[in-house]
Amino acid sequence: MTTSIVVENVSKTFRYQSHPTLKKVLQNRLRGDRSNQTFKALDAVSFEVPQGQSIGLMGLNGSGKSTLLKLVSGVMVPDEGQVLTRGRISGLIATGAGFHNELSGRENIYMNAAMLGMTKDETDSKFDDIASFADVGRFLDTPVGNYSSGMFARLGFSVAVHVDCDIFIADEVLAVGDRPFKRKCLKRMKEIRESGITMFYVSHSAGSVKKMCDRAIVLDKGKVGFDGDVDEAIKYLHYDGDDEEPDGEESSEDERDDALANDI
Numbered sequence: 001m002t003t004s005i006v007v008e009n010v011s012k013t014f015r016y017q018s019h020p021t022l023k024k025v026l027q028n029r030l031r032g033d034r035s036n037q038t039f040k041a042l043d044a045v046s047f048e049v050p051q052g053q054s055i056g057l058m059g060l061n062g063s064g065k066s067t068l069l070k071l072v073s074g075v076m077v078p079d080e081g082q083v084l085t086r087g088r089i090s091g092l093i094a095t096g097a098g099f100h101n102e103l104s105g106r107e108n109i110y111m112n113a114a115m116l117g118m119t120k121d122e123t124d125s126k127f128d129d130i131a132s133f134a135d136v137g138r139f140l141d142t143p144v145g146n147y148s149s150g151m152f153a154r155l156g157f158s159v160a161v162h163v164d165c166d167i168f169i170a171d172e173v174l175a176v177g178d179r180p181f182k183r184k185c186l187k188r189m190k191e192i193r194e195s196g197i198t199m200f201y202v203s204h205s206a207g208s209v210k211k212m213c214d215r216a217i218v219l220d221k222g223k224v225g226f227d228g229d230v231d232e233a234i235k236y237l238h239y240d241g242d243d244e245e246p247d248g249e250e251s252s253e254d255e256r257d258d259a260l261a262n263d264i
């Protein structure tokens with residue numbers, strides 16, 4: 001089977017964006033202590049994904065999911081290790097990333113599509129489908145700076161799902177948009193999955209990961225805590241050794257998303 005993604009011993013370190021007092025900075029320098037200025041958002045992460053597999057990426061807030069997706073999509077480079085991908089990548093990583101507020105929805109569709117590797121002819125032929133999926137109505141020809149956050153998300157997602165790609169990345173698509181739009185997104189992602197495209201799907205909704213994915217990777221403070229069966233991953237997240245399960249409790253919003261995924 002062809003390998004689609006290789007993530008090999010990848011680490012990413014960030015600097016705390018704090019504003020310490022001059023006294024604190026001098027104290028740290030005198031002690032030669034730089035450890036509290038940086039932290040590893042990803043720490044020696046390794047895995048491989050065969051073409052066509054659908055991976056659910058799970059983990060608590062701040063565990064490194066979005067950072068990992070940025071490395072896979074090439075938006076960011078790792079400090080250590082390497083990420084190899086095969087083919088064209090599309091998806092929604094940061095809602096509205098690359099949109100220009102002063103340009104209309106129509107102009108941004110062309111701009112965004114070009115950024116995702118589509119030619120003008122390709123975009124021309126898919127334009128009606130993209131506009132109809134986004135369903136922003138008469139706002140298509142108004143500047144996106146005046147869009148609501150949901151409308152922004154619709155436009156970005158709509159372009160992303162119409163790109164012919166080999167790897168599709170979806171970060172928290174259920175976090176934006178209203179229920180009819182979420183339903184439409186899940187349906188479209190199911191089609192993408194069934195068409196043999198490799199999918200990386202981040203969600204806090206266990207039900208939707210169950211529905212959409214063949215395998216789950218759980219990040220735990222920047223490390224791979226679990227990699228394997230989706231049900232086992234959900235158990236890992238819910239029962240991490242404590243008797244209580246504060247981390248695993250799903251919000252009612254996540255539960256509604258689970259129910260929505262089950263309808264698709």
Ligand SMILES: Nc1ncnc2c1ncn2[C@@H]1O[C@H](COP(=O)(O)OP(=O)(O)OP(=O)(O)O)[C@@H](O)[C@H]1O
Nearest residue numbers: 014015017041059060061062063064065066067068
């Ligand atoms: N550009 C950056 N500069 C500094 N710190 C960053 C940067 N990007 C992410 N981080 C930090 O890295 C850690 C991992 O963030 P990331 O967004 O990858 O987590 P996540 O698992 O996607 O979280 P969530 O579920 O809340 O979306 C967090 O502590 C975050 O504050």
